[in-house]
Amino acid sequence: MRLRVIAVGTRMPAWVDEVFTGYARRVTGTLKLQLREVPAGPRSGARGGTAASATRAMGVERDRLLAELAKGELVVALDEHGHEFATRELANWLAARMHEGRDVAFLVGGPDGLDSRVLERSDFRWSLSRLTLPHALVRVVLAEQLYRAHALLSGHPYHRE
Numbered sequence: 001m002r003l004r005v006i007a008v009g010t011r012m013p014a015w016v017d018e019v020f021t022g023y024a025r026r027v028t029g030t031l032k033l034q035l036r037e038v039p040a041g042p043r044s045g046a047r048g049g050t051a052a053s054a055t056r057a058m059g060v061e062r063d064r065l066l067a068e069l070a071k072g073e074l075v076v077a078l079d080e081h082g083h084e085f086a087t088r089e090l091a092n093w094l095a096a097r098m099h100e101g102r103d104v105a106f107l108v109g110g111p112d113g114l115d116s117r118v119l120e121r122s123d124f125r126w127s128l129s130r131l132t133l134p135h136a137l138v139r140v141v142l143a144e145q146l147y148r149a150h151a152l153l154s155g156h157p158y159h160r161e
Helices: 014-026 050-068 087-100 116-121 135-153
Strands: 001-008 032-038 074-083 104-108 125-128
Touching: 001 050, 014 032, 014 135, 032 050, 032 125, 032 135, 050 116, 074 116, 087 135, 104 135
Parallel strands: 001 032, 001 104, 074 104, 074 125
Antiparallel strands: none
16 A cells, blocks of 8 residues: 655755655555655745735645546645544554555645645545644654554554553
8 A cells, every 4th residue: 555645845955855765664564655746836026925926836736736646545635724643543544544455645735735626635634733844844744653653553662652
């Protein structure tokens, strides 16, 4: 089963790629964790531009994200208003997805979040935290939490309760 993180943004610091790749390598067995980056939409102006340019950029990002989805994938939008999991709950949720056998695509938006049509297209909304996190850190936290859930399901002592 594939777990695909499809994220807006292509110029992350090297440490982000290194950490994500490290966790992805640790997700083994029947799961495979992958990252697919899509370019951010253009924003005009020195500080990100106007609300109109942000809306246009989000539309471009929406189209790029939706174009990456594979038929039959369960789509999970990373959204600040989504469901929050405790670690054991996330592991149980992941176990249920594994039982279904559907690949999962986790969508991470750009600087202005996800377009409403992406949220409508999603099957589930997940909030990593009520805190605002930098997009680079979202990738790292997401990969670590998916690894932790996988480790828990595998009986690995990584998770402590």
